[in-house]
Amino acid sequence: MDDFLAARLQMAFSLGFHIVFACIGMVMPFFMSLAHFYWLKTKNVVYRDVTKAWSKGVAIFFATGAVSGTVLSFELGLLWPKFMEHAGPIFGMPFSLEGTAFFIEAIALGFYLYGWNRINPWFHWATGVVVGISGLLSGILVVAANAWMNSPAGFDYINGEYLNIDPIKAMFNDAWFSQALHMTVAAFVSTGFAVAGVHALMILRGRNVAFHSKAFKIAAVFGTIAACLQPISGDISAKDVAKRQPAKLAAMEAHFHTERNAPLIIGGIPDTAGKKVDYAIKIPGLLSFMATGDFNGEVKGLDSIPKEDQPPIGVTHYAFQIMVGLGMAMVGLAILYFIALWKKKQWLNSNWLLKLFVIATPMGFIALEAGWTVTEVGRQPWIIHGIMRTADAVTPMPGIAYSFYLFTGVYISLSVIVSLLLYRQITMVGKLYDSSNEVPKS
Amino acid sequence: MIYVVIIFLWTAILLYILLGGADFGAGIIELFTSKGNKDKTRKTMYDAIGPIWEANHMWLIIAIVILFVGFPKIYTTVSVYLHIPLVCMLLGIIARGTAFVFRNYDAVEDDMQKLYTPIFVYSSLITPFFLGIIAASAVSGRIDLQANDFLSAYVFSWLNWFSIAVGIFTVSICGFLATIFIIGQADNESDRKFFTRKARRTIFMVMFCGALVFLSAYLEQIPLFNWIFGDTPGLIAIIAASISLVVMFFILERDKPIMLRLLAGFQVSMILFAATYSHFPDIVLLKNGTNLSLLTHQGQIKTIESLAYALLIGSIFILPALFYLIYIFQKRKDIPSDH
Ligand code: HDD
Ligand code: HEM
Ligand code: HEM
Numbered sequence: 001m002d003d004f005l006a007a008r009l010q011m012a013f014s015l016g017f018h019i020v021f022a023c024i025g026m027v028m029p030f031f032m033s034l035a036h037f038y039w040l041k042t043k044n045v046v047y048r049d050v051t052k053a054w055s056k057g058v059a060i061f062f063a064t065g066a067v068s069g070t071v072l073s074f075e076l077g078l079l080w081p082k083f084m085e086h087a088g089p090i091f092g093m094p095f096s097l098e099g100t101a102f103f104i105e106a107i108a109l110g111f112y113l114y115g116w117n118r119i120n121p122w123f124h125w126a127t128g129v130v131v132g133i134s135g136l137l138s139g140i141l142v143v144a145a146n147a148w149m150n151s152p153a154g155f156d157y158i159n160g161e162y163l164n165i166d167p168i169k170a171m172f173n174d175a176w177f178s179q180a181l182h183m184t185v186a187a188f189v190s191t192g193f194a195v196a197g198v199h200a201l202m203i204l205r206g207r208n209v210a211f212h213s214k215a216f217k218i219a220a221v222f223g224t225i226a227a228c229l230q231p232i233s234g235d236i237s238a239k240d241v242a243k244r245q246p247a248k249l250a251a252m253e254a255h256f257h258t259e260r261n262a263p264l265i266i267g268g269i270p271d272t273a274g275k276k277v278d279y280a281i282k283i284p285g286l287l288s289f290m291a292t293g294d295f296n297g298e299v300k301g302l303d304s305i306p307k308e309d310q311p312p313i314g315v316t317h318y319a320f321q322i323m324v325g326l327g328m329a330m331v332g333l334a335i336l337y338f339i340a341l342w343k344k345k346q347w348l349n350s351n352w353l354l355k356l357f358v359i360a361t362p363m364g365f366i367a368l369e370a371g372w373t374v375t376e377v378g379r380q381p382w383i384i385h386g387i388m389r390t391a392d393a394v395t396p397m398p399g400i401a402y403s404f405y406l407f408t409g410v411y412i413s414l415s416v417i418v419s420l421l422l423y424r425q426i427t428m429v430g431k432l433y434d435s436s437n438e439v440p441k442s
Numbered sequence: 443m444i445y446v447v448i449i450f451l452w453t454a455i456l457l458y459i460l461l462g463g464a465d466f467g468a469g470i471i472e473l474f475t476s477k478g479n480k481d482k483t484r485k486t487m488y489d490a491i492g493p494i495w496e497a498n499h500m501w502l503i504i505a506i507v508i509l510f511v512g513f514p515k516i517y518t519t520v521s522v523y524l525h526i527p528l529v530c531m532l533l534g535i536i537a538r539g540t541a542f543v544f545r546n547y548d549a550v551e552d553d554m555q556k557l558y559t560p561i562f563v564y565s566s567l568i569t570p571f572f573l574g575i576i577a578a579s580a581v582s583g584r585i586d587l588q589a590n591d592f593l594s595a596y597v598f599s600w601l602n603w604f605s606i607a608v609g610i611f612t613v614s615i616c617g618f619l620a621t622i623f624i625i626g627q628a629d630n631e632s633d634r635k636f637f638t639r640k641a642r643r644t645i646f647m648v649m650f651c652g653a654l655v656f657l658s659a660y661l662e663q664i665p666l667f668n669w670i671f672g673d674t675p676g677l678i679a680i681i682a683a684s685i686s687l688v689v690m691f692f693i694l695e696r697d698k699p700i701m702l703r704l705l706a707g708f709q710v711s712m713i714l715f716a717a718t719y720s721h722f723p724d725i726v727l728l729k730n731g732t733n734l735s736l737l738t739h740q741g742q743i744k745t746i747e748s749l750a751y752a753l754l755i756g757s758i759f760i761l762p763a764l765f766y767l768i769y770i771f772q773k774r775k776d777i778p779s780d781h
Contacts, residue, residue: 056547060543060544063539063540063542063543066499067535069503070502070535070539071535071536073503073510074506074532077510077517077520077521077522078528078529081518084510084514084518084521085514085515085518088510088514089512089741089742090745092512092745093749093752095511096507096508096511096752096753097752097756098507099500099503099504099756100755100756102503103497103504103759103760104759104763106497106500107497107763108763110771111770114771115770118770118771165742165744165745166744167744167748167749395525397522397525397596398592403525406533410536414536414540417540420554425547
């Protein structure tokens, strides 16, 4: 494998791995704090049990997120030294603030995990909320760094030099808001659906039903509300991309020719040589409307972009379809769930609704990974859009392929262990956490 | 402002060595404890480091962020030429961080524990070893920007006796910090005796490893002796460290855990001070005789300023919270947690 490809894949795997843990570490604390709140208010022990079970999950995910994040902060230099040499001082502001957010998060988690019966109950509860808030903040901050790569700002690029650096301007670049919003909502969608799905499965199996029903409801409500917000935020992102990175939008949509009244292309197989998309559904005018707010607006096609500046079309297009498709599927399920909550209470006890949630367990995370693929692959061949090419940023050290195999092996084994651990946490619920269960707890 | 950033960088590294080091040391002494005493050591250690465990390794991240934001050239040079030991250290960090949590949070206690424990213990050894190698390689003048074959560019940049000796020395420092720390955690007299004996042995170990460092520096023709004893502040630091070591020996038997910890912290700070003061502001010495300096290779003014403000503001939030965390969980005789 060639070193450049290996470096890109290693970066992509590391981020793809980290993001799963980071999202759960960001969102679970909110679920946990809500359950904890109900426990303090109602003194219903089931809520305390749910809180404790979830807090174990948070600890496992936090630690894995923390080590994979540590690896990332080194990998930026190990793999992309030329990029970091110039970008570090410009987009470093969010990272330096993020350090504080992580720290607060780690400290608050220390209080939370070890604070049962040791500190004032409401202070204890508040530390859980702080874990969530600082986690969200750190997510928003890193995304600001990534947004800068899509929409570089805060410096003047003169004769290959990066002058007049302004880190604050770089942080609040044009892409920052839409990306941070979309990412935050995505974290709630993916974690909400994943957690709800697992508890739904346990309810279907008839295990510790009271416990799992309460847990399911909290996760499902968060996940479904976020799912309905996601298309709105996605629309903001699409408009933003159309403005700042027409090449990315064109690749997402496999939109080959610049035109007015451009159709929205759903599915299909892009044919790069023939510059057309086969077997696709086309909705006339919709792309123009989505990108510009006007059915007759002009949307730039790939033909307006020099060949060497075009991103890979296939990957970007498929990834975009997967994200939007799954997003819509989750909106559908969310609507069913809301109907069940408000109008058709009997649905809540029916198996088919729970089964749908079980099927939807991985959807959020798949959409999340697909979305990042759109963003990152769609930015190619640039590492800093319009300024530096990815190929020019890679480390001179040969043999990155081995490092790629090594890290891939590590990530795969970690994923297996974490899954095993979660599986064991879940199967042990009856024994460890559910005190309403007959088995007396020692 | 640049000095604010440098002080933060130095402090972050020091705190990583002290807090993170004690925490690596926990794994190391677990490795060197006889079977019968392993469980006791592990449990005492876990109770002590559990709550602050996540926070400890944040110092490393802070140091890295300061480097890549404020001193990008230094960060990238080290990343390129010390790629291999960095990857080894990262593997250690991954293995250790996850194994620690897995073994404490796995719902079922069974054979999996047999897997987690060795991973935890050996990675506790590997991580500080490579950390030491990286630090030593930065100053040993073997990084060769002109090298054009793989071995001299990416392997001999770090593989030499001096770096290895410093790696071993770092491991011994971690073990030392952990044994001193654990004395204060013992809740009965016989445990305290046991840990005190251990502490005495590790102190000799540290002195022996320190001697190895000087010997290897001599073999590799690195003027370590001049660096450390060459200028007055460094000399004073080393003398102060030695005196405090003698004091430590005297009070080791008495029940003064806080004093012992302060002394140990003081000694390690003095060693780091002496080691860094002599070639400040240079932190990477290259083979061609030039240096990468914190002063000449800093980022642009605005970057440094905003970094300094970010750090200052951050520490207003972090430090009180951290102290409170440590304080709360030091009051040991509380109701035990029902985990
Ligand atoms: C649960 C996950 C999820 C779901 C259901 C959706 N997205 Fe998304 N999307 C993401 C998760 C995500 C993401 C992984 O979080 C990305 C990557 C970068 C970013 O900011 O968000 C993303 C990026 C992203 C981008 C590129 C932004 C950029 O490069 O700056 C666009 C245009 C959209 N999304 C649009 C949509 C639309 C129209 C959706 C309609 C349903 C949608 N997304 C659902
Ligand atoms: C966490 C979610 C993210 C995922 C899943 C992700 C995914 C990817 C993928 C798939 C690539 C490979 C693109 C290609 O080579 O075609 C990539 C590259 C890269 N990403 Fe991301 N990314 C994420 C976030 C970020 C963030 C937050 C940053 C920086 C602050 C970042 C920096 C990079 C860099 C430096 C590269 C290598 C250069 C390149 O290929 O453009 N990524 N990432
Ligand atoms: C190049 C990209 C990235 C780098 C360098 C990076 C770096 C880090 C580091 C160093 C940590 C460890 C902090 C600790 O010990 O607590 C971490 C954890 C975390 N990261 Fe990332 N990160 C990146 C991408 C992302 C993205 C895209 C997100 C989310 C949107 C994210 C969100 C988080 C969160 C929430 C944590 C806290 C750990 C947890 O709760 O599990 N990171 N990251």
